[in-house]
Amino acid sequence: xxxxxxxxxxxxxxxxxxxxxxxxxxxxxxxxxxxxxxxxxxxxxxxxxxxxxxxxxxxxxxxxxxxxxxxxxxxxxxxxxxxxxxxxxxxxxxxxxxxxxxxxxxxxxxxxxxxxxxxxxxxxxxxxxxxxxxxxxxxxxxxxxxxxxxxxxxxxxxxxxxxxxxxxxxx
Numbered sequence: 197x198x199x200x201x202x203x204x205x206x207x208x209x210x211x212x213x214x215x216x217x218x219x220x221x222x223x224x225x226x227x228x229x230x231x232x233x234x235x236x237x238x239x240x241x242x243x244x245x246x247x248x249x250x251x252x253x254x255x256x257x258x259x260x261x262x263x264x265x266x267x268x269x270x271x272x273x274x275x276x277x278x279x280x281x282x283x284x285x286x287x288x289x290x291x292x293x294x295x296x297x298x299x300x301x302x303x304x305x306x307x308x309x310x311x312x313x314x315x316x317x318x319x320x321x322x323x324x325x326x327x328x329x330x331x332x333x334x335x336x337x338x339x340x341x342x343x344x345x346x347x348x349x350x351x352x353x354x355x356x357x358x359x360x361x362x363x364x365x366x367x
Contacts, residue, residue, distance in 0.1 A: 224351070235332055242324045246317050247291065251284055253321050256293060256310065260318035265307045293317055 271281035293314035
């Protein structure tokens with residue numbers, strides 16, 4: 197696939213991979229995916245005593261941190277479609293971890309709120325995430341950790357730049 201001419205990236209960027217030398221196990225994307233999968237499995241294992249799956253703890257934490265209060269906001273923050281988020285919230289509501297509350301200002305708006313049990317569960321999530329991520333970062337110095345964060349931030353920034361033109365054309 198050739199880069200398009202309206203790419204926000206510099207045209208003098210080096211080519212790190214070619215079709216002739218491509219080794220999936222050495223691909224940055226493949227390695228990041230494997231790392232994310234390993235971490236997700238460990239987080240899910242640690243969330244099991246709380247009765248939460250990987251899909252379920254994300255909106256609970258987002259609600260707890262104030263990163264959204266409606267289905268649409270939580271879906272956007274969790275990178276899910278609204279239908280999937282609605283089904284996920286149905287399960288969390290069945291577990292009595294959240295509840296839907298119709299807005300008094302605009303009856304069309306339904307806010308999602310944590311129940312006391314949901315708040316108690318959400319308060320435990322950061323400790324689990326910290327413990328798991330610290331385990332996977334064992335052996336890194338603080339400087340190496342900061343460098344890794346910076347490098348991953350650059351990749352994420354580039355991914356967002358590459359997505360922007362596509363998003364503009366989708367509207």
